[in-house]
Each structure stands twice: as structure tokens, then as C-alpha cells.
Amino acid sequence: MAYENITFNTSGNITTITINRPSKLNALNKATINELHDAFKKADEDATTKVIILTGSGEKAFVAGADISEFADFSVAQGGKLAAEGQAKLFDFVAHLSTPVLAAINGFALGGGLELAMAAHIRIASDNAKMGLPEVSLGVIPGYGGTQRLPQLVGKGRAFEMIMTAGMIDANQALQYGLVNHVTTLEELLPLAENLASKILKNSPVAIEAAITAVNAGFEDGENGYEAEITQFGKCFGTADFQEGTQAFLQKRKANFPGK
Structure with a gap:
């Protein structure tokens, strides 16, 4: 366009x-x-x-x-x-x-x-x-x-x-x-x-997307923000960004998030 x-x-x-x-x-x-x-x-x-x-x-x-x-x-x-x-x-x-x-x-x-x-x-x-x-x-x-x-x-x-x-x-x-x-x-x-x-x-784009979803849920009719947070929190554990972020922390190095 x-x-x-x-x-x-x-x-x-x-x-x-x-x-x-x-x-x-x-x-x-x-x-x-x-x-x-x-x-x-x-x-x-x-x-x-x-x-x-x-x-x-x-x-x-x-x-x-x-x-x-x-x-x-x-x-x-x-x-x-x-x-x-x-x-x-x-x-x-x-x-x-x-x-x-x-x-x-x-x-x-x-x-x-x-x-x-x-x-x-x-x-x-x-x-x-x-x-x-x-x-x-x-x-x-x-x-x-x-x-x-x-x-x-x-x-x-x-x-x-x-x-x-x-x-x-x-x-x-x-x-x-x-x-x-x-x-x-x-x-x-x-x-x-x-x-x-x-x-x-510097931060995980996957986690940021999840945070946007969770925060927005708290302001929408028919949505339970806390439940949305729990769901998004759990989903983060299945991402490559979570693996990289936690390993980088434990290894005392800067994270290089793949965005997945």
C-alpha cells in the first residue's frame, strides 16, 4: 500500500x-x-x-x-x-x-x-x-x-x-x-x-506479547484479568524465550531471546 x-x-x-x-x-x-x-x-x-x-x-x-x-x-x-x-x-x-x-x-x-x-x-x-x-x-x-x-x-x-x-x-x-x-x-x-x-x-518479545494480553484482559467486560494472567504465565513456560531467559540468568550472562 x-x-x-x-x-x-x-x-x-x-x-x-x-x-x-x-x-x-x-x-x-x-x-x-x-x-x-x-x-x-x-x-x-x-x-x-x-x-x-x-x-x-x-x-x-x-x-x-x-x-x-x-x-x-x-x-x-x-x-x-x-x-x-x-x-x-x-x-x-x-x-x-x-x-x-x-x-x-x-x-x-x-x-x-x-x-x-x-x-x-x-x-x-x-x-x-x-x-x-x-x-x-x-x-x-x-x-x-x-x-x-x-x-x-x-x-x-x-x-x-x-x-x-x-x-x-x-x-x-x-x-x-x-x-x-x-x-x-x-x-x-x-x-x-x-x-x-x-x-x-532487551526483553522477551513473547513475554511482552503475553503481558499485553493479560493487562488488556483486566479492562474488558467478561474477562477475568487474573485468569488471563495465569494462562499467559503458564504459556510462557513452553517458550524458547523462557528457556533462554532462565538459562541466561543462571549462567550470569545477557539473554539473547529468539522471540519464540
């Missing part, structure tokens, strides 16, 4: 996906969502990719929201379909990806942009970042998982305040809320993302 709205680069087991619509502040439209789905799928299926970094082009925005012009005249049925298809194709898809996804939030992350960042497994932000879910100011609510993931990350009361006021918070407030893990300068944002990725790369 030829990309018009994103860039895709793999180097040293890290794939960087950059949303590249600077004239639209990297707003999400249907074409961009389709391209992102394809890029994440491609990276996840690539055995050489162990970590995915997601960011936006330029210095102003990660993703400044959805492209409102695409759905301003939608009917009830079309609106529901828009949310369902978007969640399945991109937001839930990213959240359940077996490869860890790190969102490097540069500038505005609003509406669908913040929802996309929240779908990632780890979030870091530049000190000029602004985050919010302004949908109620348009007469609608977040439709790409925002009403669910934001309370999980910051708590119910803070989520209600952010959603109901349609306001933005800055990077330091997001750090205080637990919405992001780290805040740094814009210049150091990608180096920090790469540094975190390098730490992840």
Missing part, C-alpha cells in the same frame, strides 16, 4: 509511523485511518519490528482531531457505523497489537488524536503538548474509545471533567493525571521514545 498521509520507517527493530498531514494538523480522516491500520498490521507482522513508535509530523500537532468535514452530515446509522468501524480498524486494533506501541505526543492531541494516543501501550509528551476531548462542544461524544480509556487512565472524576468541559490540559497536568508517563522537550521527544524502545528491546 502506497502511503499518502503517513510515513513508515524501520531501523534497528523499531518501526516509526508518522502521521503526515501538517496542513491539517495531522487530523484523522478515513484515508489516514486506513493507512494507519495497514501500517500497524505490516509492522506487527514484521519479525524484525519489536517496538512501534507513533508520532505526528511537524511541531504543532500529534493529531489535532478527526476531519469533521467527513461526517458533519451523517445520519444516526452512519454515525454509529463510523465509530464501530473506526474502533475495530484502528483504535482497538492498536490497543490489542502484540507489538508494543509507544505514542510520542508532539503538540496537540485532541479528540480522535488523544483517543489514538490512549490506545497505545505507553505515552510520552513534549512540553508543548495539549490534550483534550472536545467532542461535546460539537454536540457529540468521543466515539473512538475515549469515554472508556480516559477513565481507565485518569479516573472517573477527571475524565468526566475533561469530557464535560471540552477543555484541554497541558503536558505537565497530563503527567500528574497519569495520562502520560514522561514529559520532555520537543527536541528530546523522539530520542526519549527511542531510549524507552531500546529498553523494551
Whole structure:
């Protein structure tokens, strides 16, 4: 698939996906969502990719929201379909990806942009970042998982305040809320993302995939997170990574995980 709205680069087991619509502040439209789905799928299926970094082009925005012009005249049925298809194709898809996804939030992350960042497994932000879910100011609510993931990350009361006021918070407030893990300068944002990725790369990709499955299970209706943890823990014992990791520990050497 030829990309018009994103860039895709793999180097040293890290794939960087950059949303590249600077004239639209990297707003999400249907074409961009389709391209992102394809890029994440491609990276996840690539055995050489162990970590995915997601960011936006330029210095102003990660993703400044959805492209409102695409759905301003939608009917009830079309609106529901828009949310369902978007969640399945991109937001839930990213959240359940077996490869860890790190969102490097540069500038505005609003509406669908913040929802996309929240779908990632780890979030870091530049000190000029602004985050919010302004949908109620348009007469609608977040439709790409925002009403669910934001309370999980910051708590119910803070989520209600952010959603109901349609306001933005800055990077330091997001750090205080637990919405992001780290805040740094814009210049150091990608180096920090790469540094975190390098730490992840030292560990078993099979165990990391199992951890993603177990953690996600604790936030899903009908799933028992503890049971999922037990299952995934047990499965690890049958992997080559477990054999390598334990033998390396006992032999006091650095593990060289085969990823199997």
C-alpha cells in the first residue's frame, strides 16, 4: 500500500509511523485511518519490528482531531457505523497489537488524536503538548474509545471533567493525571521514545506479547484479568524465550531471546 498521509520507517527493530498531514494538523480522516491500520498490521507482522513508535509530523500537532468535514452530515446509522468501524480498524486494533506501541505526543492531541494516543501501550509528551476531548462542544461524544480509556487512565472524576468541559490540559497536568508517563522537550521527544524502545528491546518479545494480553484482559467486560494472567504465565513456560531467559540468568550472562 502506497502511503499518502503517513510515513513508515524501520531501523534497528523499531518501526516509526508518522502521521503526515501538517496542513491539517495531522487530523484523522478515513484515508489516514486506513493507512494507519495497514501500517500497524505490516509492522506487527514484521519479525524484525519489536517496538512501534507513533508520532505526528511537524511541531504543532500529534493529531489535532478527526476531519469533521467527513461526517458533519451523517445520519444516526452512519454515525454509529463510523465509530464501530473506526474502533475495530484502528483504535482497538492498536490497543490489542502484540507489538508494543509507544505514542510520542508532539503538540496537540485532541479528540480522535488523544483517543489514538490512549490506545497505545505507553505515552510520552513534549512540553508543548495539549490534550483534550472536545467532542461535546460539537454536540457529540468521543466515539473512538475515549469515554472508556480516559477513565481507565485518569479516573472517573477527571475524565468526566475533561469530557464535560471540552477543555484541554497541558503536558505537565497530563503527567500528574497519569495520562502520560514522561514529559520532555520537543527536541528530546523522539530520542526519549527511542531510549524507552531500546529498553523494551532487551526483553522477551513473547513475554511482552503475553503481558499485553493479560493487562488488556483486566479492562474488558467478561474477562477475568487474573485468569488471563495465569494462562499467559503458564504459556510462557513452553517458550524458547523462557528457556533462554532462565538459562541466561543462571549462567550470569545477557539473554539473547529468539522471540519464540
